[in-house]
Amino acid sequence: MELYLGVSLIMFFAGVYGFLSRKSMLMILISIELMLNAADINFVVFNRYLYPGHLEGFYFTLFTIAIAACETAVAIAIIINIYRNLTSVEVGNLDQMKE
Amino acid sequence: MQYTLLILVLPLLSFIVLGLVDSKWKPKVAGTIGTVVLGIITALSYFTAWEYFTTAKIDGVYQKIIPMHMEWVRFTEFLHIDLGILLDPISVMMLVVITTISFLVNFYSLSYMHGEKGFQRYYAFLSLFTFSMLGLVVATNIFQMYIFWELVGVSSFLLIGFYYTKPSAVAAAKKAFIVTRFADLFFLIGILILSFYTKTFDFGALTAEHPTVFAGAAGATFMGYGVISWAMAGIFIGGAGKSAMFPLQIWLPDAMEGPTPVSALIHAATMVVAGVFLVARFFPVYYFQTPEVLHGVAYIGAFTALFAAVIACVQTDIKRVLAFSTISQIAFMMVALGVSGYEGHEGTGYMASMFHLFTHAMFKALLFLGAGSVIHAVHSNEIKDMGGLRKYMPITNWTFLIACLAIAGIPPFSGFFSKDEILSASYEFSPYIGGLMTFVAALTAFYMFRLYYSIFWGKDYTIKAAAHGHDDHGHGHTPHESPFAMSFPLIFLAVVTVLIGIVHLIPGLPHFGEFVSSTGADYHIQIDPTVAIMSVVIASISILIATLMYRKPTATPDKLAKTFSGLYKGASNRFYLDEVYLFITKKIIFNNISRPLAWFDRHVIDATMDGFASTTNWVSFKIRKFQSGQVQQYAYVFLLGTLIIALLVIFVK
Numbered sequence: 001m002e003l004y005l006g007v008s009l010i011m012f013f014a015g016v017y018g019f020l021s022r023k024s025m026l027m028i029l030i031s032i033e034l035m036l037n038a039a040d041i042n043f044v045v046f047n048r049y050l051y052p053g054h055l056e057g058f059y060f061t062l063f064t065i066a067i068a069a070c071e072t073a074v075a076i077a078i079i080i081n082i083y084r085n086l087t088s089v090e091v092g093n094l095d096q097m098k099e
Numbered sequence: 100m101q102y103t104l105l106i107l108v109l110p111l112l113s114f115i116v117l118g119l120v121d122s123k124w125k126p127k128v129a130g131t132i133g134t135v136v137l138g139i140i141t142a143l144s145y146f147t148a149w150e151y152f153t154t155a156k157i158d159g160v161y162q163k164i165i166p167m168h169m170e171w172v173r174f175t176e177f178l179h180i181d182l183g184i185l186l187d188p189i190s191v192m193m194l195v196v197i198t199t200i201s202f203l204v205n206f207y208s209l210s211y212m213h214g215e216k217g218f219q220r221y222y223a224f225l226s227l228f229t230f231s232m233l234g235l236v237v238a239t240n241i242f243q244m245y246i247f248w249e250l251v252g253v254s255s256f257l258l259i260g261f262y263y264t265k266p267s268a269v270a271a272a273k274k275a276f277i278v279t280r281f282a283d284l285f286f287l288i289g290i291l292i293l294s295f296y297t298k299t300f301d302f303g304a305l306t307a308e309h310p311t312v313f314a315g316a317a318g319a320t321f322m323g324y325g326v327i328s329w330a331m332a333g334i335f336i337g338g339a340g341k342s343a344m345f346p347l348q349i350w351l352p353d354a355m356e357g358p359t360p361v362s363a364l365i366h367a368a369t370m371v372v373a374g375v376f377l378v379a380r381f382f383p384v385y386y387f388q389t390p391e392v393l394h395g396v397a398y399i400g401a402f403t404a405l406f407a408a409v410i411a412c413v414q415t416d417i418k419r420v421l422a423f424s425t426i427s428q429i430a431f432m433m434v435a436l437g438v439s440g441y442e443g444h445e446g447t448g449y450m451a452s453m454f455h456l457f458t459h460a461m462f463k464a465l466l467f468l469g470a471g472s473v474i475h476a477v478h479s480n481e482i483k484d485m486g487g488l489r490k491y492m493p494i495t496n497w498t499f500l501i502a503c504l505a506i507a508g509i510p511p512f513s514g515f516f517s518k519d520e521i522l523s524a525s526y527e528f529s530p531y532i533g534g535l536m537t538f539v540a541a542l543t544a545f546y547m548f549r550l551y552y553s554i555f556w557g558k559d560y561t562i563k564a565a566a567h568g569h570d571d572h573g574h575g576h577t578p579h580e581s582p583f584a585m586s587f588p589l590i591f592l593a594v595v596t597v598l599i600g601i602v603h604l605i606p607g608l609p610h611f612g613e614f615v616s617s618t619g620a621d622y623h624i625q626i627d628p629t630v631a632i633m634s635v636v637i638a639s640i641s642i643l644i645a646t647l648m649y650r651k652p653t654a655t656p657d658k659l660a661k662t663f664s665g666l667y668k669g670a671s672n673r674f675y676l677d678e679v680y681l682f683i684t685k686k687i688i689f690n691n692i693s694r695p696l697a698w699f700d701r702h703v704i705d706a707t708m709d710g711f712a713s714t715t716n717w718v719s720f721k722i723r724k725f726q727s728g729q730v731q732q733y734a735y736v737f738l739l740g741t742l743i744i745a746l747l748v749i750f751v752k
Binding site for chain 1 (some may be wrong): 729730731735738
């Protein structure tokens with residue numbers, strides 16, 4: 001169990017690091033996906049080891065994946081719009097709600 | 100008699116409607132609405148008077164009727180504010196006076212105010228005034244009276260300042276409001292003291308024949324006088340403010356800045372007698388509980404009457420002459436109340452005061468409306484611009500003459516009877532007051548005829564073409580008689596003035612004393628022959644002097660003015676009382692009280708508030724950098740925060 005959790009921990013902090021250090025919005029989006037997946041692994045691991053007869057963790061994971069897909073779609077739509085307006089996807093340029 | 104509520108509600112509705120539509124309707128529509136509503140309530144109050152005076156008499160005494168009563172606000176068992184309608188002889192009489200004059204003034208204004216800007220607003224305010232004045236006179240308790248008292252003050256303020264683009268009108272409105280408000284402060288204090296000791300606001304309990312409510316105040320004194328005396332003195336000061344008694348009379352002459360019909364309605368006939376009405380309403384309390392205050396009322400009244408009459412002799416603005424004459428006549432009523440006894444023949448003063456209030460309202464409104472008609476014709480308030488107008492304005496001339504004869508106290512006009520009663524009541528009280536009042540009556544006859552001759556006789560009217568640049572609504576260069584809407588009220592009031600007089604000449608017809616007296620029982624008006632003959636002779640002599648001096652332009656007035664130059668100058672400057680007030684307020688109160696207060700306000704209170712504001716501003720500028728708009732920076736801070744909280748949770752138990 002600790003091994004699985006170790007994997008998810010590394011994934012999560014890799015995501016955090018990516019989120020904070022990357023400039024491109026696409027990379028930030030990918031980092032967010034990493035963190036989400038780390039959380040999914042945790043769900044599955046805890047369900048498998050702590051409550052072996054139950055299925056809630058698995059279902060949560062399925063839902064999370066579905067939501068993550070939606071969120072990615074929305075985020076990419078936003079990024080495309082930003083790119084059209086600013087011709088860049090650098091997050092550092094986005095410090096105002098309006099131009 | 101539930102329908103009496105309508106008398107109050109209709110003008111209020113008219114005010115709200117006219118006030119809301121303002122200039123959206125044509126002026127004519129607004130004027131018609133105002134006048135028609137007034138016509139309806141006038142008819143209603145005549146009906147009320149008829150019904151009251153025919154049915155309310157039980158054992159020869161008019162009973163009080165309360166057709167409407169409700170509790171408005173209830174604080175405790177004793178402290179509750181009621182609203183209601185109280186009908187007794189004086190309030191019914193006031194209903195008739197107010198609605199009659201108000202209706203005539205509304206009617207008159209249709210023509211007088213024609214084409215003025217804000218015509219609709221004018222009618223709305225007139226309705227508001229009528230509503231509040233009617234509410235005042237039918238009040239069942241002193242608090243209701245106070246509420247309407249203030250409403251009357253507000254509507255007076257609004258109407259004086261009707262020409263709000265004229266600085267003098269604005270100043271006059273403010274002056275009237277501040278002076279009366281200052282007096283009302285004493286009124287309020289009086290009410291509070293009175294009701295604190297008596298535990299009631301109700302007139303019924305306070306003015307009962309054998310009141311029990313004053314037991315609580317027995318023995319309670321302040322600076323040598325009983326608390327009730329202080330309370331009643333405070334209430335009288337409130338009344339003195341509205342009724343322009345010395346030394347609070349300074350606002351009334353300035354109030355003539357308002358339109359002339361307003362002066363006729365508010366500042367001659369109705370509102371200014373509110374103080375007299377107040378004292379009359381509280382008369383049993385004054386008489387039984389605090390006779391010393393009642394005597395004070397008489398002395399203040401006597402002094403005011405003389406003071407105002409002297410000033411009226413030298414003023415040159417016709418409305419101001421009338422204003423001072425009003426002050427003097429109201430003072431007559433106050434004197435009559437002050438010297439009055441309670442029952443039977445003793446109650447002459449009370450009856451005389453109410454009688455004079457009634458007749459004075461009619462002829463003074465007539466005088467003001469006549470003056471308005473003159474002003475309308477010659478476009479000036481100054482005597483020197485007039486003279487010889489009798490050829491051009493016959494109706495105004497005759498009605499004005501009737502009113503002058505009435506106010507001078509010449510029989511058979513109404514003023515003779517009421518003034519005669521006042522004089523005989525004063526003589527019974529003290530020969531000095533009686534003599535003084537006779538002298539004032541002589542002065543009254545003199546200055547009224549000075550005014551009359553200066554307007555209608557004297558030098559021929561000279562046409563000043565240059566001064567008549569504004570002949571835009573069809574005035575020729577010669578002054579001419581006013582249109583029907585203006586002359587009808589004049590004729591009506593003149594007829595009333597004559598009729599009231601004639602009715603009292605003929606025995607067997609109903610007399611005023613049968614309707615209104617201090618106890619509600621019949622009072623038989625008896626003319627005291629000595630007093631009557633003396634006052635008529637003196638008045639005739641004064642009129643004769645005025646005739647000699649002013650009928651033809653002579654040098655006598657100038658000579659007299661030179662001989663008594665000190666008195667003349669003092670009187671024409673109103674004895675510098677306005678200057679004294681200005682000195683007291685500007686130099687003493689402003690410098691010693693208001694300025695330090697203003698300094699405190701600016702430097703301590705405002706500074707504290709400003710300090711809060713500037714500190715917030717400063718802090719905001721300092722922490723502005725946190726909001727950089729950089730999402731990653733926010734996330735970083737967020738992460739740090741979470742880590743710190745997690746560490747705290749783990750390691751700090």
